[in-house]
Amino acid sequence: EDQVTQSPEALRLQEGESSSLNCSYTVSGLRGLFWYRQDPGKGPEFLFTLYSAGEEKEKERLKATLTKKESFLHITAPKPEDSATYLCAVQATSGGSYIPTFGRGTSLIVHP
Amino acid sequence: EAQVTQNPRYLITVTGKKLTVTCSQNMNHEYMSWYRQDPGLGLRQIYYSMNVEVTDKGDVPEGYKVSRKEKRNFPLILESPSPNQTSLYFCASTGDGRYGYTFGSGTRLTVV
Numbered sequence: 501e502d503q504v505t506q507s508p509e510a511l512r513l514q515e516g517e518s519s520s521l522n523c524s525y526t527v528s529g530l531r532g533l534f535w536y537r538q539d540p541g542k543g544p545e546f547l548f549t550l551y552s553a554g555e556e557k558e559k560e561r562l563k564a565t566l567t568k569k570e571s572f573l574h575i576t577a578p579k580p581e582d583s584a585t586y587l588c589a590v591q592a593t594s595g596g597s598y599i600p601t602f603g604r605g606t607s608l609i610v611h612p
Numbered sequence: 613e614a615q616v617t618q619n620p621r622y623l624i625t626v627t628g629k630k631l632t633v634t635c636s637q638n639m640n641h642e643y644m645s646w647y648r649q650d651p652g653l654g655l656r657q658i659y660y661s662m663n664v665e666v667t668d669k670g671d672v673p674e675g676y677k678v679s680r681k682e683k684r685n686f687p688l689i690l691e692s693p694s695p696n697q698t699s700l701y702f703c704a705s706t707g708d709g710r711y712g713y714t715f716g717s718g719t720r721l722t723v724v
Contacts, residue, residue: 531710532710534712536712541718542717542718543616543702543704543715543716543717543718544655544702544713544715545715546711546712546713546714547712548712549710549711549712551710587654587655589655591710599645599657599660599670600657600713602654602655602656603654604652604653604654605654
């Protein structure tokens with residue numbers, strides 16, 4: 501069974517204080533790993549897809565990296581507007597459908 | 613604007629009264645899914661569809677029905693809602709399962 505574990509559950513940072521969110525996964529074969537951002541009361545917003553170990557993607561203050569067992573979302577010099585819940589999801593190569601398994605998310609609060 | 617549109621945004625209903633939550637996408641996507649999101653449980657897939665007339669169960673399909681008669685529409689039907697179906701529901705679509713899903717804004721359902 502595919503599993504996705506995100507840590508920490510919640511993270512509080514001061515503006516400008518860089519940190520990383522972790523996504524550990526267990527899957528028979530990885531088709532892709534996804535990061536989403538979700539604001540309260542809204543649908544998740546797609547950020548990145550990573551396909552193979554060693555791959556990195558960047559967008560503004562966010563950088564996602566991937567190893568064979570986990571992914572990190574690095575947040576550099578965060579701002580209050582980066583406050584949100586960040587979700588990780590994996591798709592397995594087994595089966596013919598593209599069904600992602602989601603983690604429970606990391607709630608990030610950035611204080612000014 | 614490329615988007616997934618869900619209606620209604622908020623719904624309060626009584627136990628046993630059949631209801632339908634509509635979902636429409638304007639991106640010509642083949643894949644569509646329904647998720648529910650509950651505190652502490654994260655996003656769980658209810659049903660998904662790989663194309664017109666092709667649907668399959670996700671992780672928590674009990675008490676729900678779906679149909680995919682047209683590519684753009686994927687309604688979620690609760691034949692006899694119960695209080696344990698009180699949740700935040702999201703519809704999502706993707707054109708290529710390797711890439712991230714585009715999510716709707718959500719439907720907050722309360723069953724009393």
